[in-house]
Amino acid sequence: MSLSLSLNSAISGLRAAQNSLAVISNNVSNAKTAGYTKKVQPQVNVTYNGMGAGVVSQTVYRQTDELMRREIRKETSTQGRTTIENDFLKQIQTMYGKTESGGRLGSAITAFNTALNALSTTPESSSAQLNVVASAKALTLTMNDMAQQVTDMRTSGARQVGDAVTEVNTNLQQVQELNRQITRAYALGQPTGDLEDTRDLALSKIAENMDIQTFRRDTGEMVVFTKSGRILVDGNAVQLSYTTPNVMGVTDKVPAITINGQNVDIKSEFRDGKIAGLINTVDNTLSGIAGQLNQLAESLYGNSARTTGVVDQPQYGPATYPFGRLNTTPSETSGTITNPTYLDITRSGSTLQLGVNFNIGDTLTFSNGATARVEAVDTNAASANVRFKITALSGGFNVSSTAPVSITQVNGVALGGAAANITGIDSGYRFFTGVDLTHYTSTTGGYVAQNNAASIAIHPNLDPSQGGTAALLALANDPFTKNLAKTLSDTFTQMQSVAQNIGGVASGNYTYAGYATSMVSQNAIVASKAAADQSFQVEFVRSLQSQSAEIEGVNVDEEMANLVTYQNAYSASARVVTTISEMFDTLLGIKS
Template sequence: MSLTLGLNSALSGLLTNQKGLDVISQNVVNVNTKGYVRKQMTPESRVVNGIGAGVQQGALTRNVDEGLMRDIRRQTSTQGALDVTHTYYPRLEDLFGTVGSSTSISHQIQQMQASFETLATQVNTPAFQQATVQTAKDMTTQFNEMTYHMQNLRLEADRAIQDTTGLVNKQLEDIFDLNQKIVRNNAIGGDIGDLQDKRDNALTTLSKYMDVQYFERGDGSVGVFTKTGKTLVDKGPATLTHVATTITDSWMTAAGGNFNKLTVSTSDSTDIGEDINDGQLRALLDLRDTVIPNLQAQMDEVAAKLKDTVNQVHNRGTIFPTQNSKMVGTRQLVDPNNPTLNGSNPQRIWFSGNDDTTIALFDTDGNQVASTTIRTIMSSTSYTDAAGGATALDMSDSASTPGVKMTDVAAKIQSWMRQQSYQGNVMSSASASIDTGTLVLDTGVPAVSLAFRDQKATAAGSATTDARINFDVDGDNKADKQVAGFANFFGLNDFFTAKVPNSIVDSDVVSKDFTLSTARSFTLLDPTGKIGNTIAMSAGSSLYDIAKKINAQTQTNESATLSTSTLTTTSSTSLSFTDSNGTVTQISLAAGAMSLKDIADAINAQNTSARAAAVQEGPNAYRLRVWDSRGVPLEINVVGGTIGTSDMKSYLGFQQSQLVEASVIPEGSGYRLRIRQTSDRELYLGATPDTLTPAGSFITELNMHTASTRKSGVLEVRTDIQGSPAKVSRGAMQYNTDLGKYFLSEGDNTTALALGDAMSTKTQMATAGSLYAGSYSFAEHAAASIAQVSTDAAHSKDRLDYQTTLGQALNSQYASTSGVNLDEEVSNMINFQQAYSASAKVISTLQEMLDVLVNIVK
């Protein structure tokens, strides 16, 4: 028995040392394998019934410092984020340039200023006029291109988010698959070390994409979660989903719902972006939603202020000796020529104080043909209004019902011009209209120029000042905004234009916990008229409360666009209106001829919450609009009403619509309320003033204003000025006290000088992006953005360098504890080899002894 026991013991030594050599060989061949952890097999004595029975393989252990691994994964997440930002910031630096660079936007703005100043020295030199326009085009082109490239970077980041979610999903699937194998092998006593290595490697790779937390369970599997506790790997792998957008624009934001959400299959949350605090995904989300939008907001702010400031000055000017017989405004107004379709409350304007505006006609020598003032025209019964009546209209702010309708402004100017004569001929072809929603003036005589001069009073030659024009947006006889300059209000002589309507209204940047100080009410309109209901907000309402209320109160049902506002049916029609609780109202329409207004009146006559209006979108474009006064969605069912071979249901084609969308947008250190007309049409905000002194309103409390967003991308020099640089304003209407007449001078550089001054003078800028409100020149504001990009890029590079060094140190420490040391492995190999040889020697010796014993028996 002792020989057999000895033989078994020696055999166990062979097997155990063989396993030890196998482990060492695995360590050696994987010395350069990323993520491989050194394995160690420790032999242990085998005891059977209290008697030593050789040796056996001990536990196969991995030399892993879990605390160090967690530090490495935290560092990996941070470095993953910095690696991403480091690929984007150099491109942003290239885009913005340096403050002193001749290609930077701040330099282009300075060149624009210098160009106006140079023009003022020789106002009638075509080369200088051309140079001024070209410099302006170069500047606007750079604004446009910066916006284009920044939005492309956002698009790239959004696509990278989609790609990275795919990589995350791959790692989650691998971790779950390895979990399954580890649990299975663990249950049958198999080796799991290499599987654990692979899982650790997958966890580290996952940490590069996003920060995670994980816990090992008793069965050897690990559960993986976001830092906020959302499950990523448990009973199965979660699936992250993000579909990249195909287009982006500067107004688009994730908060506004303009980018698809990043979702996870194991959570009901609509977006887990906020659950990710580090890693490549966090950096990409920040670039798409914060870093680039903030820079874009800063560019939009300077572009918008520059546009408004230059236009205000340019509208004061004249282009003599170039003739200017026609002026086309840029301000889009609610369609004023369809009061029946658009309601009875037209938009109105009036002057503040004694302000007035001279309108004058000049011949080719700059001599006055005729002059008067806007107040004089409006108040005189010698000139007819839009209805053809010789009425006196009050444009003062002291009238009981202040304001003059836009159609009356146009009609009375036209009536005045047509009563003037040039070279003995009455100017009967002169016209002034607002048919397209913008004011268009034409003297009808190419040799007769038109000019405006804002003044402090009506008397001829009064001191110049920008007349204060009060604008009643919603027809409630209360001013909703004030604009400086009559011509500037209508945009009759703008230098810069935008290629898109003013379809977005923003608040200033305010704190997230902002609430209204008192109850407020306001209305929203587009060129078709009022949209939905008047919106009433209680005191204490937050930005999110306001946005939610706007979205509810402006939902409508819109008919198809119809080419006529009248129709004829040959059978009766029934229309029913229902909400989630049932029928709200229903109407019946007899067969015969009717108009959209007739249908709207029939709906409104029911005196229910269902309301309707007939609206006109443009020439030969009409709609029937229906909404609920409670701000709830309506379903409309139309039965009957034969129209030719069709019926009323198909003809009207009602669709639920959200013409206005409101959202709360993060920007810089605060938030904006953003209201957008979803069809990209002009949006107007009218508000009811309170009874305080001075009076405030929803507009003033949040400083709601036409949004600056998009301006950098759509700014351009007015098209006809690009084609004819002589149309740049250089001079201004002057008054000759001796003659008591106005005149235009060929060498007048008044406006050219003023344009140069406007470009260099500090202007109050609102908070935009990461730049706080303050007084800047345009070049200074642009330079501040350039400096910010440079600073942020340098800071990102410094952080990346630090994290790289830290990562190297952590990896070195990890390698010293968990990596393979060849010298140590060779030493252990010799030990196992010697032990193996010794065990073999024991076996051979015992074999000889057994042979002797067998031979004796024989």
């Protein structure tokens, strides 16, 4: 071997050792850097005419397992979803309170029922009356507060979707830019490991928010798409579009998520990640709880009349009215009432009098031809308003304030004086107020939810703090029922029919306290499972990351051993260079 060839070999060894030492030093200094993977400096032996001619350093690459990285991203998406669901369910559990006695809501219902029972035995007791009012107000305020908390959580969840979409868009743009840098460096034969590490961090952040799939082209470019096959990054990155709502109404769903503003909602395609968890929580979990609270509020209102089964405000809908519907709810979607038990009759300008205008047993004929027989009269009604108990109604009629049905004949004889019109129940006979029961559509029979739990309140006529009097609770000479306290107490102890399966609480028969307990218990079961799922997923992802670190991470001890090896190689190559230099000097000295 010539001295020149030997010198070139030694110098190439110096360069190779120097390059390797630089890579090893970078590995050691970044051993704890998040997302950093071990870099490797490959070297190739060079020959010339069958003889060794030194070593050449090739492009530095990173030591990774792409299949492992895909699996980690997949499980990271699941972790993002379970974490969101668990966080919200813990908030819901806090809102409900302890599961014993149905939580805050069940305790408030039980306290109200206890007060009603006490008042029903001593209706003349002013302290018992005030206690009922106080416990009723506590119940309605509890429902108001819980309804508001549910609204706040739904609004927060919908806003978090907006934050997640913004983060996804930012990282998609970063992947696009890094793809360009990587393909350029790859074409020039330059190292791309650090750029790919940064790109993987961006992909991990995307995966936290939504489930994605990826594949790497031979050019080093990473293509990103959704699990359903929609392209997110392929050359250029798309942008997800989302309009963050200011507040979420009771019927609102998480707004549409589109790609590049196109009119295609891809919200249903999110199955994992934080966005999927938020959509499920807002549109299903929290919406279900709102429905349960509103169903309970509607039943409390619907069953709190001083006499049960009276004609209520106009209602249109199927017989399967939610929890605690009145007996007079129309049995068909036409809105025609065919089987009321009680009628409220209003007469303008004069009064209707028992023994003068009608008697018990009289047959009434209405302006639409329907007939009914008077069984009893509520003598507690206001002077211009009379409540009849009727039987054997034929024909049916609509309750309408714009075109009321009126009494035209009594026992076949025309009723003189002003018209006597059928009306809705006088609101003064309701224990609660602030509830809208007129939310069925007569055309489709569809249910349009109202946030009644947020607005239910004790009727001001019964509340001394609002100018009312609690003594109205003790009206005892009702010919149809006992006093209102007893009527309500009986209602609270009776099983009520739940026609709607909402939020996981099955339809069936419940007491009010039992329904509240079912609400809390159902959430406790779901919350327990969510906590277990989230805990498992955290440990699973941590286990995968640990396995990945063994393959891709920097082992400092191993790197230090390599450092010593290449230091020695560098020293040896340097010694060869020195020796050859001395030999050249000797040869040059001989020639001279």
